[in-house]
Amino acid sequence: MVRRPDTPGVFHSTEPAWNDSNLRELAGHISSPLFFTHIRAAIGSAVQQTNCHPFRHDRWLFMHNGYLNEFATVKRDLVLAIDPSLYPEIRGQADTEVLFFLALTLGLENDPPAAVEQAIGLVEAVAARHGVPNPFQGTIATTDGETIWAFRYSSERNSRSLFYTTDVPTLRKLYPGRQLFQEVSENARLIVSEPLGDVAGVWNEVPESQCGIVGPDHAEMRPFQPKAPATPSR
Amino acid sequence: MVRRPDTPGVFHSTEPAWNDSNLRELAGHISSPLFFTHIRAAIGSAVQQTNCHPFRHDRWLFMHNGYLNEFATVKRDLVLAIDPSLYPEIRGQADTEVLFFLALTLGLENDPPAAVEQAIGLVEAVAARHGVPNPFQGTIATTDGETIWAFRYSSERNSRSLFYTTDVPTLRKLYPGRQLFQEVSENARLIVSEPLGDVAGVWNEVPESQCGIVGPDHAEMRPFQPKAPATPSR
Amino acid sequence: MVRRPDTPGVFHSTEPAWNDSNLRELAGHISSPLFFTHIRAAIGSAVQQTNCHPFRHDRWLFMHNGYLNEFATVKRDLVLAIDPSLYPEIRGQADTEVLFFLALTLGLENDPPAAVEQAIGLVEAVAARHGVPNPFQGTIATTDGETIWAFRYSSERNSRSLFYTTDVPTLRKLYPGRQLFQEVSENARLIVSEPLGDVAGVWNEVPESQCGIVGPDHAEMRPFQPKAPATPSR
Amino acid sequence: MVRRPDTPGVFHSTEPAWNDSNLRELAGHISSPLFFTHIRAAIGSAVQQTNCHPFRHDRWLFMHNGYLNEFATVKRDLVLAIDPSLYPEIRGQADTEVLFFLALTLGLENDPPAAVEQAIGLVEAVAARHGVPNPFQGTIATTDGETIWAFRYSSERNSRSLFYTTDVPTLRKLYPGRQLFQEVSENARLIVSEPLGDVAGVWNEVPESQCGIVGPDHAEMRPFQPKAPATPSR
Numbered sequence: 001m002v003r004r005p006d007t008p009g010v011f012h013s014t015e016p017a018w019n020d021s022n023l024r025e026l027a028g029h030i031s032s033p034l035f036f037t038h039i040r041a042a043i044g045s046a047v048q049q050t051n052c053h054p055f056r057h058d059r060w061l062f063m064h065n066g067y068l069n070e071f072a073t074v075k076r077d078l079v080l081a082i083d084p085s086l087y088p089e090i091r092g093q094a095d096t097e098v099l100f101f102l103a104l105t106l107g108l109e110n111d112p113p114a115a116v117e118q119a120i121g122l123v124e125a126v127a128a129r130h131g132v133p134n135p136f137q138g139t140i141a142t143t144d145g146e147t148i149w150a151f152r153y154s155s156e157r158n159s160r161s162l163f164y165t166t167d168v169p170t171l172r173k174l175y176p177g178r179q180l181f182q183e184v185s186e187n188a189r190l191i192v193s194e195p196l197g198d199v200a201g202v203w204n205e206v207p208e209s210q211c212g213i214v215g216p217d218h219a220e221m222r223p224f225q226p227k228a229p230a231t232p233s234r
Numbered sequence: 235m236v237r238r239p240d241t242p243g244v245f246h247s248t249e250p251a252w253n254d255s256n257l258r259e260l261a262g263h264i265s266s267p268l269f270f271t272h273i274r275a276a277i278g279s280a281v282q283q284t285n286c287h288p289f290r291h292d293r294w295l296f297m298h299n300g301y302l303n304e305f306a307t308v309k310r311d312l313v314l315a316i317d318p319s320l321y322p323e324i325r326g327q328a329d330t331e332v333l334f335f336l337a338l339t340l341g342l343e344n345d346p347p348a349a350v351e352q353a354i355g356l357v358e359a360v361a362a363r364h365g366v367p368n369p370f371q372g373t374i375a376t377t378d379g380e381t382i383w384a385f386r387y388s389s390e391r392n393s394r395s396l397f398y399t400t401d402v403p404t405l406r407k408l409y410p411g412r413q414l415f416q417e418v419s420e421n422a423r424l425i426v427s428e429p430l431g432d433v434a435g436v437w438n439e440v441p442e443s444q445c446g447i448v449g450p451d452h453a454e455m456r457p458f459q460p461k462a463p464a465t466p467s468r
Numbered sequence: 469m470v471r472r473p474d475t476p477g478v479f480h481s482t483e484p485a486w487n488d489s490n491l492r493e494l495a496g497h498i499s500s501p502l503f504f505t506h507i508r509a510a511i512g513s514a515v516q517q518t519n520c521h522p523f524r525h526d527r528w529l530f531m532h533n534g535y536l537n538e539f540a541t542v543k544r545d546l547v548l549a550i551d552p553s554l555y556p557e558i559r560g561q562a563d564t565e566v567l568f569f570l571a572l573t574l575g576l577e578n579d580p581p582a583a584v585e586q587a588i589g590l591v592e593a594v595a596a597r598h599g600v601p602n603p604f605q606g607t608i609a610t611t612d613g614e615t616i617w618a619f620r621y622s623s624e625r626n627s628r629s630l631f632y633t634t635d636v637p638t639l640r641k642l643y644p645g646r647q648l649f650q651e652v653s654e655n656a657r658l659i660v661s662e663p664l665g666d667v668a669g670v671w672n673e674v675p676e677s678q679c680g681i682v683g684p685d686h687a688e689m690r691p692f693q694p695k696a697p698a699t700p701s702r
Numbered sequence: 703m704v705r706r707p708d709t710p711g712v713f714h715s716t717e718p719a720w721n722d723s724n725l726r727e728l729a730g731h732i733s734s735p736l737f738f739t740h741i742r743a744a745i746g747s748a749v750q751q752t753n754c755h756p757f758r759h760d761r762w763l764f765m766h767n768g769y770l771n772e773f774a775t776v777k778r779d780l781v782l783a784i785d786p787s788l789y790p791e792i793r794g795q796a797d798t799e800v801l802f803f804l805a806l807t808l809g810l811e812n813d814p815p816a817a818v819e820q821a822i823g824l825v826e827a828v829a830a831r832h833g834v835p836n837p838f839q840g841t842i843a844t845t846d847g848e849t850i851w852a853f854r855y856s857s858e859r860n861s862r863s864l865f866y867t868t869d870v871p872t873l874r875k876l877y878p879g880r881q882l883f884q885e886v887s888e889n890a891r892l893i894v895s896e897p898l899g900d901v902a903g904v905w906n907e908v909p910e911s912q913c914g915i916v917g918p919d920h921a922e923m924r925p926f927q928p929k930a931p932a933t934p935s936r
Contacts, residue, residue: 009263011256014717019749021283022245022256029243030264046559047721048516049255072556080548088540091514091561249482253515280793281487282750306790314782322774325748327793477731479724489751490713490724497711498732517723 008061012052038063050092055100059145065193066138066160068095077126112142112149113211121226124155147215150191152206153224162206165190174201189214242295246286272297284326289334293379299427300372300394302329311360346376346383347445355460358389381449384425386440387458396440399424408435423448476529480520506531518560523568527613533661534606534628536563545594580610580617581679589694592623615683618659620674621692630674633658642669657682710763714754740765752794757802761847767895768840768862770797770825779828814844814851815913823928826857849917852893854908855926864908867892876903891916
């Protein structure tokens with residue numbers, strides 16, 4: 001009898017993805033209804049597994065393509081705002097891990113968009129206090145294993161790109177002869193930083209300052225607007 | 235639709251097993267009807283993934299707890315005896331990898347006990363030519379994904395230990411109150427270098443110079459006797 | 469013209485020391501009038517270079533054989549007591565790194581014994597607040613490149629061992645025929661966790677709760693007594 | 703008293719050079735009258751220290767920017783041509799390591815240009831036998847610690863680039879105001895795959911099919927022409 005684990009499995013490696021034979025093995029032997037993949041180009045912090053995305057807490061995964069600007073300047077204030085009960089779980093030194101634990105502190109498990117809005121709002125408030133310009137840049141994805149929340153935002157409103165695929169039924173109608181679109185499941189979705197391939201009608205850009213939500217039978221796009229927490233944790 | 239891969243997946247790591255968080259993740263999330271595990275204490279050759287057991291060729295896995303004595307002395311002759319079509323598959327520098335490709339050259343896929351007897355016979359013949367004493371030491375396990383062949387042998391007839399578990403129906407009768415024995419499947423088997431735990435009646439030692447065979451509905455023990463190939467490959 | 473660097477060089481590796489070929493190369497090609505060596509058996513925190521001892525700040529090195537008990541419980545309070553200007557230098561998650569930055573905060577560069585007494589005193593005070601027993605265990609060594617300060621202490625007064633070598637002139641008189649004692653320089657000293665070899669008269673144990681100081685022309689032993697900082701940093 | 707080692711020290715790492723903190727430490731603390739540096743982009747063989755250049759034998763270092771075409775096809779014949787006494791020294795699976803041991807077999811230590819001409823000649827002869835086109839590509843550098851031999855060659859006569867610096871006295875006359883050229887020693891030379899910076903008159907290209915030789919008081923350029931060994935080793 002196979003017991004299903006309660007938390008997602010995570011494989012972290014510091015080898016270049018294209019030369020990592022364990023990654024190739026795992027990708028060829030594991031299937032999952034939902035998975036996150038992240039390739040990190042380290043800026044400043046060490047190349048070590050504890051700095052690799054996605055980060056995990058219970059059923060949640062969190063990853064980020066971007067950065068907190070001048071992280072060394074704002075890090076201490078942000079870490080102090082993390083719930084002390086979560087603090088011991090911080091394992092690395094990545095800006096994204098701190099952001100994840102801030103979002104958890106601010107309610108990620110109950111209302112992900114609101115929690116991420118508050119976490120980035122807090123980042124922007126702390127950065128303002130220290131005179132750090134353009135505090136947040138990037139796209140974020142988080143999941144509880146059922147639904148994916150994907151965010152595109154930057155303090156300067158000039159954010160890294162984020163794309164999602166058209167729903168499969170529409171693609172099947174557009175390209176009745178394409179075998180691939182017949183083979184993938186009807187509710188398959190990819191959310192990516194940059195489009196893969198250039199088939200017309202497949203990729204849709206998430207607009208600036210938006211949050212996309214994709215669940216088992218639900219897909220939605222909402223405006224995203226950071227809000228510093230009413231009482232800044234300190 | 236999930237496609238089942240044709241070859242076993244392999245995870246190799248050079249981190250100490252007790253500190254390898256990827257290993258812990260994988261062990262917690264993957265189930266398999268048959269798996270091999272190996273911890274290597276390097277003697278001489280480099281600590282790198284390409285020297286890690288088990289080694290793989292198509293559906294076959296092969297691992298070894300032991301060594302070829304004075305491997306540097308006999309290596310060249312042994313490598314020359316490997317089928318040239320298999321030669322490019324050698325990826326590391328481990329003695330066991332060479333032994334595996336010798337066994338494949340000598341028919342492992344058709345008759346594993348005969349092939350391993352010939353491979354070790356060849357090792358002993360080459361070692362004799364070079365004046366190397368006690369050429370082979372250890373236990374070997376190999377599988378095609380359905381059946382496991384496990385060998386205990388050393389040229390000096392003083393081999394590292396090898397143990398296997400009593401069949402589960404017998405264990406259930408012996409220990410009707412043990413929950414573990416109720417939970418494991420009826421045909422579960424462990425074959426290990428050293429017993430785990432000390433419950434009486436669980437562990438049976440494979441005798442010196444024997445080969446154990448365990449298949450889906452078959453288990454057998456046979457004498458093992460190396461035989462140099464009639465016409466030594468050179 | 470060779471410029472001499474202002475800070476000590478550090479080599480950190482996560483491979484087992486006995487299999488690390490870079491370590492063997494460096495040890496065979498580099499000479500130094502003063503060096504620190506540390507082998508870490510990780511307890512809890514990740515096996516990664518940023519957790520490897522010795523830790524460095526400017527001209528200072530710091531290493532520790534031991535642990536802060538229940539570090540996850542006391543870590544947050546201790547990290548908050550680190551000077552905010554030093555905080556961004558924390559690179560890993562090791563208890564010893566936090567202790568080092570506490571000692572720097574408390575004046576390590578001016579009065580090492582007093583700073584370490586205060587740092588451990590603070591650890592003991594924070595642990596008491598959280599009900600953590602036996603807060604500190606181990607031996608510590610720190611250097612500014614000229615002098616070495618070595619500490620043996622544990623909150624339970626049952627500390628890991630620490631040994632130092634008899635001065636070379638005395639060893640030469642004791643063993644006039646030993647070539648090794650003729651070859652080493654007159655003021656050579658080893659300070660180690662456990663004695664190497666068993667030549668009588670070579671090794672002397674640092675007593676419980678003592679601090680040994682060895683400088684270019686100075687060697688001294690002092691009592692060591694933790695003192696929580698007057699105004700606990702918070 | 704510091705003993706000078708008889709062989710060059712080698713540091714090999716599989717981390718990206720720009721993120722390797724050990725490399726940064728070593729580069730900041732070690733000085734040498736002659737050093738080799740190599741960054742490898744793996745093609746096919748594993749990313750592991752034993753595949754990293756430069757390779758070493760006694761006082762000799764050897765590195766290569768390029769490849770043996772279809773190495774898997776020609777590898778076995780080339781390895782068989784290596785002197786059996788050198789064979790056990792092969793530690794990795796890189797084409798360049800095999801080429802190095804072929805050159806050593808063919809007299810590298812006595813006449814480097816002739817040995818490299820024969821080694822590449824043998825590669826071309828073996829490749830011809832197997833129908834492999836364009837067998838060799840790249841630039842090679844080798845040294846005995848005193849003199850550097852640098853080769854630019856490819857079977858198709860369309861070789862990767864190789865540059866060397868103008869002698870320092872000339873550069874000082876050309877740029878009397880440049881501090882850097884005053885500071886470096888009078889006989890400093892860089893030999894590189896691609897020019898660093900774009901100061902006019904600094905960089906000179908090694909022409910196609912040439913070997914450059916730079917010794918303590920000697921610099922020379924010679925034509926390079928592979929020659930298969932008279933009696934092919936087999």
